[in-house]
Amino acid sequence: DTAVSQTPKYLVTQMGNDKSIKCEQNLGHDTMYWYKQDSKKFLKIMFSYNNKELIINETVPNRFSPKSPDKAHLNLHINSLELGDSAVYFCASRNTPGSSYNEQFFGPGTRLTVL
Amino acid sequence: AQSVTQPDIHITVSEGASLELRCNYSYGATPYLFWYVQSPGQGLQLLLKYFSGDTLVQGIKGFEAEFKRSQSSFNLRKPSVHWSDAAEYFCAVGAGAKLTGGGNKLTFGTGTQLKVEL
Numbered sequence: 001d002t003a004v005s006q007t008p009k010y011l012v013t014q015m016g017n018d019k020s021i022k023c024e025q026n027l028g029h030d031t032m033y034w035y036k037q038d039s040k041k042f043l044k045i046m047f048s049y050n051n052k053e054l055i056i057n058e059t060v061p062n063r064f065s066p067k068s069p070d071k072a073h074l075n076l077h078i079n080s081l082e083l084g085d086s087a088v089y090f091c092a093s094r095n096t097p098g099s100s101y102n103e104q105f106f107g108p109g110t111r112l113t114v115l
Numbered sequence: 116a117q118s119v120t121q122p123d124i125h126i127t128v129s130e131g132a133s134l135e136l137r138c139n140y141s142y143g144a145t146p147y148l149f150w151y152v153q154s155p156g157q158g159l160q161l162l163l164k165y166f167s168g169d170t171l172v173q174g175i176k177g178f179e180a181e182f183k184r185s186q187s188s189f190n191l192r193k194p195s196v197h198w199s200d201a202a203e204y205f206c207a208v209g210a211g212a213k214l215t216g217g218g219n220k221l222t223f224g225t226g227t228q229l230k231v232e233l
Contacts, residue, residue, distance in 0.1 A: 004158075033220070042223070042226070043223040058220075094219075104221060106159040107158055109158050
């Protein structure tokens, strides 16, 4: 069973379009993240949600709007796509019980190409 | 703010040779350190992690890493590399680890691409 899944795996679209990427985790975790990996493989956090509440927003343009319908899902909607949005987007999840620390589990990534 | 430096962008080793990938971190409190591996076209897989205790940690696929507080380092090692180890390796530090909720985040280094010569 896939722990963290993302759809689609590949997304090719034109500039100016609006698109969504979906993420689901079946680990029972309460926290989910979106990371962006650019063409130089640099990974940077974009958002985190805990129990459907936005916790981290790392200065991401407001064209990017995450939505968490429940704690197992975190979707990413992108309006007015730009060339610079081309990247691989990774979803991750983690459990946050009390004061212990657990690693993040990553999905397989969605490769977005904006033409 | 936390940061991670991986000084080597590319490393090439022969199959069967030993490997050490360097990682230096900057963080004001006790660091929570991770190594992830990314195979071509794949997601990130956790190799190992350090939270506390023994500074030499063992991971999957025969990897180990040693935490050295005095050097702010968390280098990854493997005694004998296999061709299937060719991949991109990322060191990361976890910040805000004791915050409940989603307050913590991972800060990644820029990665080291490992090539294995047969």
